Amino acid sequence: MNLPKSLAFFAARDKVEPLRNYVYRRGIHNYEAVSVNRKTGMARLSLIGAAKGIVITSQALFEFELCVRTEDPSEDGPKGDILIKGCTEITNIHETESFVKTGRLYGEKCGLDVKFAVLQNAVQATVDVEILRAPVCGFDLKAYAKTSGFTDVIRLFEGAAKAGRRLSSVVAVGRRSHLDLCIRGSSVDSDPSQNLLYEQWECRFDACYHGTVSEEVHFFFILRQFQ
Known part of the structure; x- marks a missing residue:
């Protein structure tokens, strides 16, 4: 089973350089066709390089938007249907040891699992x-x-x-x-x-x-x- 071709971005910001740091980004003419695992119902997105490391002194902001590409859209119509859209923060991380964590971001139509590592003195x-x-x-x-x-x-x-x-x-x-x-x-x-x-x-x-x-x-x- 194939998921319809998608348009999306996933980006992170920190206070050191507050511009968007894109981890995943696809435009209307550079869409990605991803496959859904029948057993888990999950699909994996291909990351892009080279995304820089994020400095977490007090907080980091994640922004995301994932759309399904509309086949043969009209010129005035929408280019895709939004699956999930929003933003979330990581705040007040005071661990003394490095760790890897998985978090789930929720939307009206689907969820987005994100795995990230927090490394001390990296x-x-x-x-x-x-x-x-x-x-x-x-x-x-x-x-x-x-x-x-x-x-x-x-x-x-x-x-x-x-x-x-x-x-x-x-x-x-x-x-x-x-x-x-x-x-x-x-x-x-x-x-x-x-x-x-x-x-x-x-x-x-x-x-x-x-x-x-x-x-x-x-x-x-x-x-x-x-x-």
């Missing part, structure tokens, strides 16, 4: 991935991160990638902790008679105030056919 890490070489048809790329010792996986990117493409993401990391990165790639092939193998690269980076680490990763894609 720094901001920018993850840049540039595709130097790739097959003409490209390849399937997945990039994930784990931060500050938590097991929760942060999905940085999933999709097709070709040579020359550059991806940028931002992840907050506790000062005395580390950032785990995992990049997985597999060749693009639609032949169902072949089993696609993937190459995977993992690395751990210690948090620091300033510095740049550069790694060049080589993937060799092999198609193996089983009799």
Whole structure:
């Protein structure tokens, strides 16, 4: 079952830089078709990069709006039906230890679950991935991160990638902790008679105030056919 194509944004603000920091944003010509899990009734939205970390000194504001795209809307008519819209605050967080929390935002037609991490004494890490070489048809790329010792996986990117493409993401990391990165790639092939193998690269980076680490990763894609 597919959810109708959606228009939406999810943004956060802090007092340090009170402009909208978009975590998710889709326009009428850049909609996303998402699938609903039959068992849970839930759908997952693809985040965008590079969203910056939010500084929580006293409060942070979350704004959200999710719409269903109207098929062939008239010029004067609405572009979509609103599923959920509103804002909420996180205030007075005085925990001494970092933690991960899930909260639910309620609307008239649906709910929106949001998982976020609050990290004490954190720094901001920018993850840049540039595709130097790739097959003409490209390849399937997945990039994930784990931060500050938590097991929760942060999905940085999933999709097709070709040579020359550059991806940028931002992840907050506790000062005395580390950032785990995992990049997985597999060749693009639609032949169902072949089993696609993937190459995977993992690395751990210690948090620091300033510095740049550069790694060049080589993937060799092999198609193996089983009799």
